[in-house]
Amino acid sequence: MQMTVSEVLARFVSETDFSALNNDNVVAAKTTISDCIGCTVAGSATEVGRIVRRVAQSSGGEGKATIIGGVSGASAQAAALVNGAAAHALDYDDILWSLYGHPSVTVLSATLAVAETEGASGRDLIQAYAIGVEIIGKLGRAVNPQHYEHGWHATASIGVIGAAAACAKLMRLTEKQIAMALGIAASQASGVRRNFGTMTKPLHAGNAARAGVFSAELARDGFTSSLVAFEGEFGWARTLNARTVPDSDGLQVMLGKPWELTEPGIVLKRYPSCGGTHCALDAMIAIKDQHNLKLEEIERIDCDASPFAHKVLLYPRPVSGLEGKFSMEFCLAVAAIEGSAALRHFDEAWINDPRVQALLPRISFNPRADLEPAISADAVPAEVTVFARGQAFSQKVLVPSGDPRNPMSTADRRAKFMDCADGILETDVAEKLFNDWERLDQVAQLDELLSPLRPQN
Template identity: 35%
Template sequence: MTLPAENHRTHEAAGLTRRLADFVERTRWADVPAVVRHEAKRSLVNYFAVALAGCSDPAIDKAVSVYDRFRAGDDAGVIGRRERTDILNGAALNAMSANVFDFDDTHLPTIIHPTAPVAAALFALAEARQLSGEALLLAFVVGVEVECRIGNAVSPEHYQRGWHITSTCGVFGAAAAVAKAVGLDAQHIVWALGNASAQASGLVETLGTMSKSISVGNAARNGLLSALLAADGFSGPDAPLEGERGFLRVTAQRPDFSAISEGPGREWALLSNTYKPYPCGVVLNPVIDACLDLRRDARWRFDEIERVELTGHPLLRERTDRPGIRSGRESQVSAQHAVAVTLARGKASLAEFSDAAVTDPSLRAFASRLRFIDDASWPVESAQVTIVLHSGERVSRRVQAARGSLAAPPGDVELAAKLRELAAYGRSGVDPQALLDVLWQLDHEPDSAAPMRAARRVA
């Protein structure tokens, strides 16, 4: 008998979109706790950091060139680049750029990269109409909340099945954020979410290809468009989320409606947001931590290493045992490459996981020297790396909670350092300190487009 459960779920489902829209309409800046406000700014610092690196990627170059043929204005900038475009294109291109390396933030319960779609839509809007920093931050907090709550309701099945959850849920977040920023009432917010529901797309199959960027860009662009259409009275269904043929039931067998309905305004998705220290699969975080540690105190040379033993949860081996890689993108999920490059260079940033880095013969030769030791009792955020030298000497480092996990989040100083480093990587000539200054003070900034001006390419 599943009837009681079904009834319970039907009860939870009734009016779900409308209740979420009510939350979006009525939430004020005063309702947002200080720790959430600050996390919003940290997310934006990380967003501009990754966008400043991504903006020079070949996928972004190609997208900018094709989208430029359909440029209806020059209100919007592209972070770290010279081009100007209209706000729909701007939203798309900046979201693409921030996500192209998968180096952006991660909402742990869903693995949504929440900021790219929402922030890109909001900053594009901010370049076209007056919006205070406080208003943008409030809309951002609310948009991320909508995006991640919808993601929670369909997780883990949705992503496992093959939906690129950042894209599919991002369009709702962007729509809700823009709807908030332009001051729509609850009925119009429901329509904005309905217009977004017609545009939710993105497949895991496209990961590792340029196609992925289209859906991430669309999440921002189409979320923005959904809200602008709703503002003009373009109406949608009453129950785009919870309806019989709505987003939740169509993209998950057993959606958890309570993940949306329970706790908005009390629990905040941004407090489960994390920031990658390295441009790699998150299971490699403790491995790279340990290698950086080993290298910092090294009394050995890289060519003295006989072999390396890697102890961790079996998931570590299953996800990252990739010896024969050929591209920078593959290297981001290869333990062989991550260990070799980090021990050899003492760094683990984008340059170490690039197409150029994987061609280094000494790193390629190293692949056969790695041994995995599975131990299912280890949490995934921990690992141990043991170096065995030709001399027989053994040196070990064990990491309990990797940098970038919720237990060891980066400090503000580290996030700022990430922005400085990635700004340099992208060669945009952007002054990172000026950008950081305006981002950390965004809630007191009368014009929320100020960070976009500070992130314009000047070189």
């Protein structure tokens, strides 16, 4: 008798152990986990992080999990919610193109909360994280781009499934219980893209992480779900406008062969803005640097990009820092002025900067069919042309910096982590923390990595 999707996924979760990961997989997992921890630290100090933390902490519920920048002794659900929202608050976190979204903010935030609660090791955390990312990548390959283009925020609507799987692994659920947890998670899939550029977008990630924990907890206590919750009529795939309904036989062949961690691999963000801006930002910064262009020399900027970018970048004239992260025009204006796009640029002061406001009307953002990615997107290509000094300076970028094919160096990753921690952690604490998370597979207890992330009295 053919297994269902839930049963195939549950068997993969149950039978996969750390030995299934090769060295490249482990290094990739450690790299992305470390990056997401830095993003969570930075996000904990934002208004998004503060509001969600305050509401979650006031709701009570005790446990053994850490809310980064908040309390220890929180419930796993509360920690997953707050840390997931904080991790995504600045849109500085990683991308998995097969998912069409951000894998770590959901999977890691849930996994970390449960791993701490269960007394898991660093290797246990890596194993569960890799399993969760693998599942959401393979599901993403089946359902996208139609699922995403229909309006679903795949980070949450698919991410919740990986979060539940990872938590179930750490809780050592039986194969049957894992299948139930996945079906429960399928009914908690949510997140609409119209909320991009608002506080609700990062809430999608936190809520999906929380729902993943909740699904596994319910299943552990005997809660049930349909075994055909994914592929059945009125199930997850058809309801959420999937390109294809996931096939159990196909999943059996694909899971872990190869691992999503290394194929296509996870993109680390160099800029704290939507990934749809990154190729264009690389191009703009390269032009400015190569030709030493001054702002007063720039007559206009034309940006041709993948049509996909127009479906994501919703704010040609942003009025807030959050909207600015989803504005190609604003990002290019900042890069033209500063030669960079950093955390400090995405606030109301920069939105209202007279230089930005003067440049915005002279920036065009156009879709171009030959820059459209394949079905499983692997970047958002762009070509930028700057008109200055009576000349046209052009640069095309197909793969952004931070992509596994154009990776950030360890020094670059360290600098990003330190930027995220600036003003929140002492410099020596942040430097040690980066080094410690880089050796996650050697850590027996997670407390030594998490204690510096709790407020020190």
